[in-house]
Amino acid sequence: MIRAEGLRRTFTAGKETIEAVRDVSFEVAAGELLALLGPNGAGKSTTMRMLTTLLPPTAGSAHIAGFDVAREPGLVREVIGYVGQRNAAGENHRIRDELAIQGRCYGLRLREARRRADEVLELLGIGELAGRLPGTLSGGQRRRVDIALGLVHGPRVLFLDEPSAGLDPHSRAGLWEQLQRLRREQGLTILLTTHYLDEADQMAERIVIVDQGRVIANGTADVLKADLAGDRLYVTTSDTDGARAAAALARRMAGIVEVTTEDRTVGLRCADADAVLPAYLRLLHHASVTVTRAGLRRPSLDDVFINLTGRRLEQPGDPSGNSIEEPTHA
Amino acid sequence: MPKLLQDTATVFCREITPELRSPVGMVFAMGQPVLFLVLFGSMLVGTDADLGTGTGTADVWQWFVPGILVMMCLMGPLGAGHTMLSELNGGQVERFLVTPISRTSLILGRTGKDTVTLFAQAILITAIAVPLGMRFHLPGALATMVLLVVMAVGLSALSYVLAIISRPSGNLFWIVTQVLIFPVMLLSGILLPVDAGPGWLSAVATTNPVTYIVDAARALFVGDFLDPAVFHGLVAATAIAVLGLILATRAMRRGV
Numbered sequence: 001m002i003r004a005e006g007l008r009r010t011f012t013a014g015k016e017t018i019e020a021v022r023d024v025s026f027e028v029a030a031g032e033l034l035a036l037l038g039p040n041g042a043g044k045s046t047t048m049r050m051l052t053t054l055l056p057p058t059a060g061s062a063h064i065a066g067f068d069v070a071r072e073p074g075l076v077r078e079v080i081g082y083v084g085q086r087n088a089a090g091e092n093h094r095i096r097d098e099l100a101i102q103g104r105c106y107g108l109r110l111r112e113a114r115r116r117a118d119e120v121l122e123l124l125g126i127g128e129l130a131g132r133l134p135g136t137l138s139g140g141q142r143r144r145v146d147i148a149l150g151l152v153h154g155p156r157v158l159f160l161d162e163p164s165a166g167l168d169p170h171s172r173a174g175l176w177e178q179l180q181r182l183r184r185e186q187g188l189t190i191l192l193t194t195h196y197l198d199e200a201d202q203m204a205e206r207i208v209i210v211d212q213g214r215v216i217a218n219g220t221a222d223v224l225k226a227d228l229a230g231d232r233l234y235v236t237t238s239d240t241d242g243a244r245a246a247a248a249l250a251r252r253m254a255g256i257v258e259v260t261t262e263d264r265t266v267g268l269r270c271a272d273a274d275a276v277l278p279a280y281l282r283l284l285h286h287a288s289v290t291v292t293r294a295g296l297r298r299p300s301l302d303d304v305f306i307n308l309t310g311r312r313l314e315q316p317g318d319p320s321g322n323s324i325e326e327p328t329h330a
Numbered sequence: 331m332p333k334l335l336q337d338t339a340t341v342f343c344r345e346i347t348p349e350l351r352s353p354v355g356m357v358f359a360m361g362q363p364v365l366f367l368v369l370f371g372s373m374l375v376g377t378d379a380d381l382g383t384g385t386g387t388a389d390v391w392q393w394f395v396p397g398i399l400v401m402m403c404l405m406g407p408l409g410a411g412h413t414m415l416s417e418l419n420g421g422q423v424e425r426f427l428v429t430p431i432s433r434t435s436l437i438l439g440r441t442g443k444d445t446v447t448l449f450a451q452a453i454l455i456t457a458i459a460v461p462l463g464m465r466f467h468l469p470g471a472l473a474t475m476v477l478l479v480v481m482a483v484g485l486s487a488l489s490y491v492l493a494i495i496s497r498p499s500g501n502l503f504w505i506v507t508q509v510l511i512f513p514v515m516l517l518s519g520i521l522l523p524v525d526a527g528p529g530w531l532s533a534v535a536t537t538n539p540v541t542y543i544v545d546a547a548r549a550l551f552v553g554d555f556l557d558p559a560v561f562h563g564l565v566a567a568t569a570i571a572v573l574g575l576i577l578a579t580r581a582m583r584r585g586v
């Protein structure tokens with residue numbers, strides 16, 4: 001449904017040339033939900049703007065529903081909906097008016113456009129805001145208006161640039177529920193960007209990670225985590241000698257990718273911690289190493305990113321941080 | 331073509347709806363021209379100035395009001411350009427560019443709304459001037475409106491071009507509107523006749539297209555349809571309109 005091939009886009013600001021997107025290729029199948037992840041300035045929005053006909057690519061090509069973004073922008077626009085990173089409702093316009101106008105832009109008749117406007121407002125739970133001006137709404141309410149604007153004409157392919165930014169957990173859950181329902185009922189294809197790794201992890205079928213304008217990973221969350229991060233397993237022993245012995249034993253086990261020791265704690269990285277943990281404990285028992293604590297942690301997408309780039313994707317203290325307990329990093 | 335018309339109507343509707351919902355805003359936007367009309371106009375009448383139009387209070391008003399109408403057409407589109415600038419920097423224009431709506435209609439619809447607004451304001455100004463003592467010539471006033479509408483289309487389109495090319499800071503927009511607008515106004519003889527100044531000033535004024543429009547508006551306003559100034563003014567207004575529309579639609583098509 002979406003195919004990007006070698007997309008590239010440079011900007012010139014004064015004498016400086018900014019390579020916003022260097023080389024981005026990926027595909028999204030019909031009905032699929034793909035999340036585009038990456039740090040600020042990675043080129044996510046620029047990629048989206050190329051795919052939605054807003055920016056001509058410097059090089060490369062893209063097709064949406066079989067139409068060439070550069071050569072057939074009109075046909076592409078007919079089938080897509082786009083929710084940009086910035087607010088889309090005009091300051092002087094009532095919400096309902098804006099939604100009806102949006103429908104008219106896609107050729108809906110006035111009556112139909114009004115009906116759809118009310119429908120999507122209800123769908124997003126902001127029906128009671130219909131008569132208000134955007135300036136009187138909260139940030140999260142405005143965001144939902146933006147999303148409503150992208151849905152009013154019933155697109156086949158939906159582009160969402162940070163749709164959940166600024167939404168409270170309840171609204172986020174609500175938004176996801178709507179999106180999943182649209183996918184089930186209408187087979188909507190969705191490409192979205194987000195900085196909330198947990199929602200990408202849970203909701204997206206596939207994840208593409210971009211960094212500095214390049215795709216650095218592409219796959220399902222599970223595959224990325226297994227291939228590029230691995231489970232983590234922690235064992236704390238009664239003394240440092242025990243830890244040293246435990247580390248030595250771990251290095252001899254099959255399937256362990258990495259062993260680290262910190263004080264009395266040994267950390268292992270492996271593919272299938274569920275199976276490794278009992279075997280490892282048995283081994284330690286036979287070697288008379290006293291284990292006081294043991295646990296395992298599933299990798300997060302942040303771990304994937306750290307493994308790929310050596311940097312973190314999420315800021316420490318980010319509200320979206322994975323809620324799984326965080327043992328001391330070895 | 332029907333699609334272009336329909337899209338233009340859509341954009342026009344979007345832009346005019348807030349004005350219709352609160353028409354007070356339109357009246358407030360007229361504040362400056364009304365002040366000039368009532369305060370400056372009354373003083374001008376009081377001075378008994380010879381404005382090269384013969385004599386009499388009624389004549390002074392008939393000389394002054396068309397100038398104020400042109401002034402309004404110069405200032406009105408600036409507000410529209412400012413709105414455009416903020417919608418360019420917000421996500422609103424982008425939102426329209428992603429839809430299949432015709433790019434040209436994004437300019438035509440907005441320009442249409444600006445022109446209708448100015449037309450309504452021009453009627454109000456004229457209505458205010460009548461009780462102040464202005465003699466009113468209906469066919470002349472209508473003809474003046476037509477001329478002003480043509481110019482308003484051009485100026486509104488030009489203010490959109492300016493908004494588009496001065497993104498994202500908007501500096502250029504402010505510089506042009508702050509620095510350019512008053513000289514253009516003074517040098518077109520809106521407030522006082524240019525002839526009253528030294529020769530060099532009149533020479534500069536002849537390079538100002540607005541001068542011709544002001545002269546034409548004055549001739550039309552008293553019903554002097556055959557005055558050659560009318561022709562010159564129409565040419566100037568049409569040139570502004572064509573130039574503005576070409577530049578604006580081209581800028582919009584290139585994408586923002």
Ligand SMILES: Nc1ncnc2c1ncn2[C@@H]1O[C@H](COP(=O)(O)OP(=O)(O)OP(=O)(O)O)[C@@H](O)[C@H]1O
Nearest residue numbers: 011013018019020039040041042043044045046047
């Ligand atoms: N119009 C522009 N002119 C100049 N540089 C730009 C322009 N738009 C984007 N850039 C630059 O391109 C790079 C990529 O920007 P982009 O908006 O695509 O990032 P992003 O991945 O969406 O980031 P974020 O997570 O912050 O939204 C940035 O370095 C940005 O400064």
Ligand SMILES: [Mg+2]
Nearest residue numbers: 044045085161
């Ligand atoms: Mg972005």
